[in-house]
Ligand code: 5GP
């Protein structure tokens with residue numbers, strides 16, 4: 666989608682610090698990190714929110730979690746633990762409407778989140 670920030674990052678039109686890429690998934694560091702590791706893991710396909718998911722996106726969503734596991738392992742946080750979060754809609758704090766899995770690690774994480 667031409668007016669989507671994250672589609673522009675995938676295309677390389679807006680710079681980002683890439684930390685993972687495969688055929689279907691792209692991941693980069695959050696510009697405003699909330700933890701020592703704060704990655705955003707996104708499908709290359711534009712899907713706005715969880716509400717827009719279809720049955721045939723199920724494998725792709727699994728791929729986001731496999732990428733999270735890979736990144737957490739590569740960055741040395743797999744053993745101590747990490748958090749994955751996907752906000753859906755404005756009330757949950759979603760500000761970029763291209764689905765993205767937050768991966769946070771490297772500091773104590775409170776529960777429940779605010
Ligand atoms: P949301 O609030 O939609 O769940 O998460 C959007 C995230 O995207 C935020 O954590 C925000 O810091 C991050 N973000 C917004 N614009 C940019 C950008 O241009 N580059 C990068 N790397 N992250 C961004």
Ligand code: ZN
Nearest residue numbers: 669672711763
């Ligand atoms: Zn997009």
